[in-house]
Amino acid sequence: MNVPSSEKDDGWVKLVSPDQYSFLVKRSVAMMSGTLKNMLSVDSSFKEALANTCPINERAPVVEKVCEYMAFKAHYEGAGAKEEVPINEFTERIPPEVALELLLTADYLEV
Amino acid sequence: MAATRRSAKPKIRPPRKHESEVSPEETWNRLSRNIREIHNHNAAKLSFEENYRYAYNMVLYKSGSMLYDGVCRLVAENVDRLAEEEIIPAFRSGGSSDPMQQGQEAELLLRALRRVWNFHTGNMLKLRDILKYMDRVYTKSNDVPEIWDAGLDIFLEHIIRAPIQDHIVSAVLILIQIERDGYVINRSAVKECVDVLLDLAVDHNGKTVYKRDVEPAVLTASEAFYKVEAERLVTTCDASEYLRRVEARFESEKSRTHHYLYFQTGPPLRKILEQYLLTQNLSTILNMPNSGLDSMIDVHKVEDINRLYRLSTMVPIGLPTLRRALKDSILRRGKDINQSSVNSDHQEDGEMDGEGAGAGTAQAKGKGKGKARVQGGTPQTLTVALKWVQDVLDLNDKFDRLWKEAFEMNREVEGSFHEAFEDFVNLNEKAPEFISLFIDENLKKGLRGKTDTEVDLVLEKTITVFRYITEKDAFERYYKNHLAKRLLFGRSVSDDAERGMLAKLKIECGYQFTQKLEGMFNDMKISQETMQAYRDYLENTSPPELELSVTVTTSTFWPMSHSASTCVLPELLTRACKSFEHFYLSRHSGRRLTWQPSLGNADVRVQFKSRKHDLNVSTFALVILLLFDNIAGDEFLTYEELKSATLIPEPELQRHLQSLACAKYKILKKHPPGRDIDPSDSFSFNNDFACPMQKIKISTVSVKVESTEERKETRERIDEERQYQTEACIVRIMKDRKRMTHNDLINEVTRQLAMRFQPNPQDIKKRIETLIDREYLERCEDRKSYNYLA
Numbered sequence: 060m061n062v063p064s065s066e067k068d069d070g071w072v073k074l075v076s077p078d079q080y081s082f083l084v085k086r087s088v089a090m091m092s093g094t095l096k097n098m099l100s101v102d103s104s105f106k107e108a109l110a111n112t113c114p115i116n117e118r119a120p121v122v123e124k125v126c127e128y129m130a131f132k133a134h135y136e137g138a139g140a141k142e143e144v145p146i147n148e149f150t151e152r153i154p155p156e157v158a159l160e161l162l163l164t165a166d167y168l169e170v
Numbered sequence: 171m172a173a174t175r176r177s178a179k180p181k182i183r184p185p186r187k188h189e190s191e192v193s194p195e196e197t198w199n200r201l202s203r204n205i206r207e208i209h210n211h212n213a214a215k216l217s218f219e220e221n222y223r224y225a226y227n228m229v230l231y232k233s234g235s236m237l238y239d240g241v242c243r244l245v246a247e248n249v250d251r252l253a254e255e256e257i258i259p260a261f262r263s264g265g266s267s268d269p270m271q272q273g274q275e276a277e278l279l280l281r282a283l284r285r286v287w288n289f290h291t292g293n294m295l296k297l298r299d300i301l302k303y304m305d306r307v308y309t310k311s312n313d314v315p316e317i318w319d320a321g322l323d324i325f326l327e328h329i330i331r332a333p334i335q336d337h338i339v340s341a342v343l344i345l346i347q348i349e350r351d352g353y354v355i356n357r358s359a360v361k362e363c364v365d366v367l368l369d370l371a372v373d374h375n376g377k378t379v380y381k382r383d384v385e386p387a388v389l390t391a392s393e394a395f396y397k398v399e400a401e402r403l404v405t406t407c408d409a410s411e412y413l414r415r416v417e418a419r420f421e422s423e424k425s426r427t428h429h430y431l432y433f434q435t436g437p438p439l440r441k442i443l444e445q446y447l448l449t450q451n452l453s454t455i456l457n458m459p460n461s462g463l464d465s466m467i468d469v470h471k472v473e474d475i476n477r478l479y480r481l482s483t484m485v486p487i488g489l490p491t492l493r494r495a496l497k498d499s500i501l502r503r504g505k506d507i508n509q510s511s512v513n514s515d516h517q518e519d520g521e522m523d524g525e526g527a528g529a530g531t532a533q534a535k536g537k538g539k540g541k542a543r544v545q546g547g548t549p550q551t552l553t554v555a556l557k558w559v560q561d562v563l564d565l566n567d568k569f570d571r572l573w574k575e576a577f578e579m580n581r582e583v584e585g586s587f588h589e590a591f592e593d594f595v596n597l598n599e600k601a602p603e604f605i606s607l608f609i610d611e612n613l614k615k616g617l618r619g620k621t622d623t624e625v626d627l628v629l630e631k632t633i634t635v636f637r638y639i640t641e642k643d644a645f646e647r648y649y650k651n652h653l654a655k656r657l658l659f660g661r662s663v664s665d666d667a668e669r670g671m672l673a674k675l676k677i678e679c680g681y682q683f684t685q686k687l688e689g690m691f692n693d694m695k696i697s698q699e700t701m702q703a704y705r706d707y708l709e710n711t712s713p714p715e716l717e718l719s720v721t722v723t724t725s726t727f728w729p730m731s732h733s734a735s736t737c738v739l740p741e742l743l744t745r746a747c748k749s750f751e752h753f754y755l756s757r758h759s760g761r762r763l764t765w766q767p768s769l770g771n772a773d774v775r776v777q778f779k780s781r782k783h784d785l786n787v788s789t790f791a792l793v794i795l796l797l798f799d800n801i802a803g804d805e806f807l808t809y810e811e812l813k814s815a816t817l818i819p820e821p822e823l824q825r826h827l828q829s830l831a832c833a834k835y836k837i838l839k840k841h842p843p844g845r846d847i848d849p850s851d852s853f854s855f856n857n858d859f860a861c862p863m864q865k866i867k868i869s870t871v872s873v874k875v876e877s878t879e880e881r882k883e884t885r886e887r888i889d890e891e892r893q894y895q896t897e898a899c900i901v902r903i904m905k906d907r908k909r910m911t912h913n914d915l916i917n918e919v920t921r922q923l924a925m926r927f928q929p930n931p932q933d934i935k936k937r938i939e940t941l942i943d944r945e946y947l948e949r950c951e952d953r954k955s956y957n958y959l960a
Contacts, residue, residue, distance in 0.1 A: 105216055
């Protein structure tokens, strides 16, 4: 997930944590978050939308986990009723030490 | 359990608080500054995340109401500012009366409103995004509208108010009025404004500002406008022009509602147009002298009539009014035809070139030349009959075309047409006779210049007129007479055409109607066979001096029996008759033969001074001629002598003398000469007769149309026949039902007899009474119904 920040593409969005880590995710993945979606909305065109970059006020491990979850959600969102969503596998991958922070961040980002 | 297991793992860190060190007041100060920046279109310089976090924190730290109220206040301030800057300056100066300038001013105002709306909604979209957390958490629990809806309410409260509201409505009205007056306006300006007003709901039922303020105003203004407009059009335009304008108005209003008003405004607006332009003025338009419905029909303006029809169908009273007008028009035309037929009837004795209708006179003249033998009134009466039918057919054609081209084959209109035709056709009591005569003419002569299909077409059309007659039995009687003459005199040129016509009548009126007519055809066929047999029989015996051809007719089928006029046949003819009687009765015992000399004709060779001629004359004429055979060439026989010698009934005698002495071929000389036969006249054989042709047909002066007395007689016979039919019908019904109330019986009888004629309930009642007298029926005790007595 730690991709060089030099890479620039319309299809990608940069998420920046206060401890100077950058995360490049697909726009469609970022759209999983209501807050990020509004933040990047071209209609409102705030600074973030113009720069295609969103600051997230959490430390890097939390942001990373959020990105992972958003990718996971984007992947399985369109899944049919028959397809089994391996939600347990994902929860097992959450380190307990970030769980509480993750919870608050999820609320903030409306994931 | 989970807690004990996790106790072994690294410690969970408490989540970091989001800048909780800043007080809510300070947060709000920062946020409100940013919101003002957004209102000044500077969103691009702001961080979304920052503002979102401010709002998030305020909601999180129980300052939701401070945030919510503050935002509302800021939005309201901004909207007021916009109104002040954008809308108020665009108010109409009101000084100008130039429509172009008025329109531009109104447009500017509407554009300003739209601009303010755009700013406002743009801002609100951004605020909604930033305040999303507030919408999610705060508004629901505190029972206040989400920020977007609050924004709409603020807009409604601060913009849609006096005086802005009134200015906007009047601007819309001005633009509509300008467009109605024929100028071009900027429709999109109105459209955008209307859309704004449609987005603003004034209550929870979704009633919009447009519905509350604009639509009623538009409708009121339209009503006032069209009230005046209708008045103006009626007084300044003729009917066609009026209809064109009205249609254009409908079109333009439709496109108006479609393009820049709301679709729901369409129906009420249309109602206004219908009310003032159509319902109110339709009959005025229909009856406009020189341009109304009548003159449109006169000049066959299909397009105008079609427009009239289309417009009429829009309003409920339209079609009935139109139908009434059409019916009146047809009735008037029909009565004209009837009237002109009566007029020329009265001219019978007048000059040929009297003041009758142009076409009719010309036709009569043409005929006069071609058939110079016929005289005076009779041909013209015939012409009258033919002309009448032709006129009716033409009229029928005309309206049939209109029905197809202009009335889109509307069944109701067709019904009115039929009613009208039926009414006026039956107003002419000679109609059945005229129609029968018309068919007679076509089956007799018409075939000669025309192809089968043409004749068929004419007859097909005649059937349509025939349908209008209620007295079908009267027609049957005439038709039978005419058919009998055609058959007996061999004038019917084509058997196929005759049978074709019969088939058509059968389709129209059923088997019963044509039964007797078919019997007549059958008799003709049997007679041919009989004659063949008779000729074979004569070969074996001594033939009489003259060749005899007999048609045996069944007296019930043929209409002749009642007018049996006999005469004294000369010895020669009597012998021939006896010979046939002997032959016929030997084949069919128990039958009675009655000779009908009035229906026969004969070929006779006559020696004149110059040469011999073969004359074809009627039997009566032959009897008269044979009398002259016995006297010297220059001797006279007086009218009285002829009468006593032949015993021919007087009218017949006069007719035949007239055709011998006064027509084109003058076989006899009349003393003194003249056109009409007088009982004091005397006659001599015209030895000097000369003619280039060898064979001459002396056709009898025919009485084609009935005279008044004959008509009376026919009438009586028809009435008599109707009595029998009514009785038969009553008995038939009662036999089936056994018991029936008076009214039911009358209705049923009327229904069954309507095929043939329109019975009068009074007459049916009389028939019932005679049937009771004759004990076919009896009255029940309730005095209302009857029993059938077997």
